[in-house]
Amino acid sequence: MDYKKPYIRAVLWCVIPALLTAAINILCLALRTDENHNWMLVINVLTDWVCGAFLAYFTSCYVLPRKELYRLSCRRREEVQGAIDKVEQQPVRYERITCIAVYIGQRQLFAPEEITLPNEGENAVFSVAGNVILEVVG
Amino acid sequence: MKKQAAHLQYDWWKYVVALLIPLILWCSVFSVLKKPKANERLHILFLGTGLNCQAVEQELTAYLQGNTAQKLKSVQVTMAEYDDENYANQLLAATYSYDIIIISENQMKDTVGQDYFFVLPGKLQSAEVKLYEETASDKTLPFGAVLFDGEQETIFGKYYSGTQICCAFISPQTVNLYPLNTESREGDNAAVIAWQWLMEKL
16 A cells, blocks of 8 residues: 555645745735735735644644654554454544554554454454554455 | 544644734734834934823824925824933934934933934024034034923923923934935935924924
8 A cells, every 4th residue: 555645645735725825925915005904914814824724634634644654654564463353433643643443352553544444353464563554454 | 523523632732823823923024014114204202201292293293294295104202211221222222213302401411412413404403492512522513402491482392391401302313304314315304394393482
């Protein structure tokens, strides 16, 4: 599974709105006069709020988790074989990734939400790096 | 939905930062941009007590509107008292922010004229108003004008309720003194007009 492309795509989704916002900010500064001073201030603050909120959401939910997954995918992986005994319902934050905690035997592993897990009790082979399930091999 | 709730639990502070930083940044930038340039403002500083600054401001604004073509965004009269410890630094800084500085007797120092101001150009000297003179290099030179000494009735005296002698000086940094200094652009003569107004006899 390729983790690099989704990561780069997510970064681009952040860079493009940031550049657009910067362009709007510069345009407002350039067009500012004493008459429209307050309007330009409001436009600049509002665009930055919208862009900032989007970046906060997108980096937390997409960029940083994908970066972490990419970093983990570059590390040496281990294969864990077994059946899932228990799946936690509440998502947790593990290594900046929002994951579901699963128990395979005595071991607790973390599955990113993008990973489709087999049903409880079904035997499977999991490709794992740093306690994070990167792939369900078979 | 669970994912969104989980990310808010950990990353709520990013939204607070995204809300605060643009507000602080743009308010600061825009307040700097809104500040009138040196030739768009006329600021007068009065060192002492007992001046009705608001009345001077109103009267002077109205007078300048009819007597100068210079476009002024701000006419301000400020009253302050400097302490002995920081007097030199504060007065030096004031010469960069104010066009005309009026100093009352108890805020005056011996060589204040020659230390901070220049010799008053002839055009700003009035036969009706006494000059403030100091001896520099064995010469007695006029550095300012006496606006109030209990005897002469100038416009300034109308707004001053104190009893101290008050002398006025022109800031050497002013750019509103056309054609009396090279820093002023053509037409920027608000300081000259304001000076003449302050000296007017009642």
